[in-house]
Amino acid sequence: MTLKRSIVLLLLCLVSIHNVLAVEVTALPTELAVPGGIAIVPTNTMASRAHYNNDTVLLAEYEGEQYAIVGIPLSASIGEHAVTLQTSDGQEFTKHFQVTDKEYVEQRLTITNTRQVNPNNDDMVRINRESAQMREAFSSWDESLQPVFQMRPPVDGIRSSSFGLRRFFNDQPRAPHSGMDIAADEGTPIFAPAPGVIRATGNYFFNGNTIILDHGHGLITLYCHMNTIDVEPGMRVEAGEQIGKVGQTGRVTGPHLHWSVNLNNVRVDPALFLVE
Numbered sequence: 001m002t003l004k005r006s007i008v009l010l011l012l013c014l015v016s017i018h019n020v021l022a023v024e025v026t027a028l029p030t031e032l033a034v035p036g037g038i039a040i041v042p043t044n045t046m047a048s049r050a051h052y053n054n055d056t057v058l059l060a061e062y063e064g065e066q067y068a069i070v071g072i073p074l075s076a077s078i079g080e081h082a083v084t085l086q087t088s089d090g091q092e093f094t095k096h097f098q099v100t101d102k103e104y105v106e107q108r109l110t111i112t113n114t115r116q117v118n119p120n121n122d123d124m125v126r127i128n129r130e131s132a133q134m135r136e137a138f139s140s141w142d143e144s145l146q147p148v149f150q151m152r153p154p155v156d157g158i159r160s161s162s163f164g165l166r167r168f169f170n171d172q173p174r175a176p177h178s179g180m181d182i183a184a185d186e187g188t189p190i191f192a193p194a195p196g197v198i199r200a201t202g203n204y205f206f207n208g209n210t211i212i213l214d215h216g217h218g219l220i221t222l223y224c225h226m227n228t229i230d231v232e233p234g235m236r237v238e239a240g241e242q243i244g245k246v247g248q249t250g251r252v253t254g255p256h257l258h259w260s261v262n263l264n265n266v267r268v269d270p271a272l273f274l275v276e
């Protein structure tokens with residue numbers, strides 16, 4: 001490595017260390033520190049980085065104070081949790097918060113296409129490839145985007161409190177439901193609930209026609225089972241812009257939008273972002 005290149009790299013490092021990554025926001029999401037919820041933790045400082053379970057956490061400046069906006073996984077234990085903060089001068093400290101219990105009820109669904117419950121070997125190859133793609137999109141961290149925490153429902157339909165349901169397909173236990181289902185007729189338009197950049201689109205085994213929309217700083221939303229996808233990866237969309245239409249592609253029992261909200265690589269209850 002040349003000396004010039006080393007100096008450039010060193011300068012880049014210094015710039016990134018001193019860059020305070022908090023974004024100014026005009027509203028916060030609803031706080032609900034339960035598994036599948038959100039903890040809003042005052043940092044009482046100006047941290048430049050925050051981590052929870054090794055994932056980078058969104059730092060927001062709201063009315064002159066800084067907060068770590070922490071997504072809590074559905075699998076989280078009840079009790080004390082910690083977020084680690086780093087300041088630009090290299091100090092590190094820990095803030096604790098309590099996660100309280102929430103009971104999520106059981107849901108039993110019958111799927112007539114049994115391959116969608118017990119996929120064959122070829123299906124598994126496809127499923128593993130697709131989950132890697134989705135994992136990568138969900139771990140995106142784009143600091144050029146300004147996350148917005150207040151969202152309008154992405155589709156006009158019947159919202160159920162379906163997030164977190166402990167699911168059984170054809171009496172077999174599966175992962176808990178990580179989004180909100182909004183029932184609507186096939187073809188009903190779906191709108192971006194907040195501005196962002198389309199991170200990925202695809203036709204996935206379980207999720208059907210899917211969009212992953214990146215709002216910045218780890219706030220990322222997912223739209224599944226769509227009839228049509230009206231956007232392409234890399235496109236910038238504004239709040240209220242149509243991104244697709246409701247369908248019944250993938251593993252479904254009828255037409256609906258499955259909508260997930262991701263914070264620090266964790267699926268949290270979308271209802272905590274809704275304003276209406």
Ligand SMILES: [Zn+2]
Binds near residue numbers: 179
């Ligand atoms: Zn769903």
